[in-house]
Amino acid sequence: MQTIAKRLEDQFRKALEEAFGEELADQKALLLPELTQATQAQFGHYQCNNALKLSKALKKNPRDIAKEIVSRLSSPLIDKMEIAGPGFINITLSNGFLSEEIEQLLQDSHYGVPRLKEKQRVIVEFSSPNIAKELHVGHLRSTIIGDALARLFEFLGYDVLRLNHIGDWGTQFGMLIAYLKNYEPAFFEGKKSAELSQLMHWYRESKKLFDADPDFKKQSQLEVVRLQGGDEASLEAWEMICDISRRAFEEIYGLLDIKIEERGESFYNPFLAEVVDDLDEKGLITLSEGAKCIFLEGFTARDGTSLPMIVQKSDGGYNYDTTDMAAIRHRIEQEGAERIIVVTDAGQSLHFQMLEKAAEKAGYLDPKKVQFDHVPFGVVLGPDGKKFKTRTGETERLIDLIYEAIARATAVFEERLHAANEKEIKQLGTILGVDAIKYADLCSHRLKDYVFSYDRML
Numbered sequence: 001m002q003t004i005a006k007r008l009e010d011q012f013r014k015a016l017e018e019a020f021g022e023e024l025a026d027q028k029a030l031l032l033p034e035l036t037q038a039t040q041a042q043f044g045h046y047q048c049n050n051a052l053k054l055s056k057a058l059k060k061n062p063r064d065i066a067k068e069i070v071s072r073l074s075s076p077l078i079d080k081m082e083i084a085g086p087g088f089i090n091i092t093l094s095n096g097f098l099s100e101e102i103e104q105l106l107q108d109s110h111y112g113v114p115r116l117k118e119k120q121r122v123i124v125e126f127s128s129p130n131i132a133k134e135l136h137v138g139h140l141r142s143t144i145i146g147d148a149l150a151r152l153f154e155f156l157g158y159d160v161l162r163l164n165h166i167g168d169w170g171t172q173f174g175m176l177i178a179y180l181k182n183y184e185p186a187f188f189e190g191k192k193s194a195e196l197s198q199l200m201h202w203y204r205e206s207k208k209l210f211d212a213d214p215d216f217k218k219q220s221q222l223e224v225v226r227l228q229g230g231d232e233a234s235l236e237a238w239e240m241i242c243d244i245s246r247r248a249f250e251e252i253y254g255l256l257d258i259k260i261e262e263r264g265e266s267f268y269n270p271f272l273a274e275v276v277d278d279l280d281e282k283g284l285i286t287l288s289e290g291a292k293c294i295f296l297e298g299f300t301a302r303d304g305t306s307l308p309m310i311v312q313k314s315d316g317g318y319n320y321d322t323t324d325m326a327a328i329r330h331r332i333e334q335e336g337a338e339r340i341i342v343v344t345d346a347g348q349s350l351h352f353q354m355l356e357k358a359a360e361k362a363g364y365l366d367p368k369k370v371q372f373d374h375v376p377f378g379v380v381l382g383p384d385g386k387k388f389k390t391r392t393g394e395t396e397r398l399i400d401l402i403y404e405a406i407a408r409a410t411a412v413f414e415e416r417l418h419a420a421n422e423k424e425i426k427q428l429g430t431i432l433g434v435d436a437i438k439y440a441d442l443c444s445h446r447l448k449d450y451v452f453s454y455d456r457m458l
Contacts, residue, residue, distance in 0.1 A: 062087030
């Protein structure tokens with residue numbers, strides 16, 4: 001089924017061609033319909049703006065041009081057309097036509113949306129929390145926006161791979177493993193269990209030691225080397241740490257009805273050295289103070305010097321840039337992605353601009369074959385207009401925010417649905433609380449910060 005806009009566009013294209021096709025035979029671009037949705041109800045449903053552009057080429061009054069266009073149109077879609085201002089054509093659709101359209105849409109499981117003629121592979125990366133840290137309110141937007149995009153592409157018929165690029169590799173794991181071996185050996189022996197909050201406490205303590213104690217720092221670095229080298233005991237310890245975080249993540253994803261496949265930084269670890277070697281062979285690597293860097297045209301610091309994209313640190317270690325280069329290469333060459341969408345906060349925009357340009361230079365990303373989109377978003381603010389935090393000044397845990405929304409939504413039903421039983425009210429409260437969170441986020445301007453309010457949300 002064609003959209004209403006497309007059908008109107010076809011009819012206006014025909015009218016423009018009939019009216020001015022001969023006079024503008026060498027300026028056909030001017031005859032492409034310029035239709036937009038009306039911004040206010042009194043202007044109808046759509047507006048055609050061609051008359052103003054055509055007036056210069058035709059050397060005629062735009063209102064006269066608008067009258068000529070209107071005279072060429074007779075359609076069951078349109079109830080009336082009015083010429084406003086200097087030559088805008090306000091279009092009001094027929095109630096009968098709209099009624100028939102709605103009836104047809106209700107009988108179509110796909111709501112009149114045309115299906116893809118050929119499936120395309122789309123990878124949507126979103127949420128992406130860090131192991132040993134709780135999902136906080138800052139992860140809310142990435143999770144909800146990413147899920148909405150994935151659902152949309154799935155509905156349209158795309159082959160969608162939802163990826164959770166979790167932070168599950170790096171120095172922090174050496175710190176944690178070293179700390180637990182020294183101070184909490186019962187955990188690795190299976191004699192002591194832990195929740196994510198306890199794991200976060202251990203992480204903070206290990207970070208203090210790492211910064212203050214040179215011996216502990218060296219021990220942590222050795223643990224990282226063992227982990228990256230595939231040491232069996234180190235990998236088992238790492239997996240135990242990851243499992244705690246996964247359980248906490250899954251509780252949140254379950255409440256939000258999020259389906260996502262974990263593909264963390266560790267997945268790309270075996271490919272990092274190969275990627276750096278490949279970039280070096282292609283002449284893209286420049287040594288800068290011992291680090292292997294890519295310098296890209298157009299990316300400069302405030303002092304005018306070129307910004308480096310570091311793919312291997314001076315100590316031989318790899319970083320976020322390396323992992324993302326390996327990821328984009330793998331997604332295109334191995335996963336067969338025809339479009340890659342990454343949903344993160346706007347603070348990472350520069351990183352992804354440089355990543356896209358570097359991947360193009362390396363030959364991993366061909367813009368003619370694969371579309372890369374970074375989807376940035378603003379932050380969630382509290383009532384004070386600052387980043388959303390708890391009363392103690394800590395970042396709000398996402399799980400707490402969700403359960404608070406559910407509790408408030410449940411209270412609404414308890415007050416209004418006296419005939420409903422406890423199970424029904426609890427179920428309705430969960431649905432309303434979760435859906436209200438999603439709607440509050442999605443109805444806000446994606447690129448702007450927004451103030452989170454339970455009262456406005458519910």
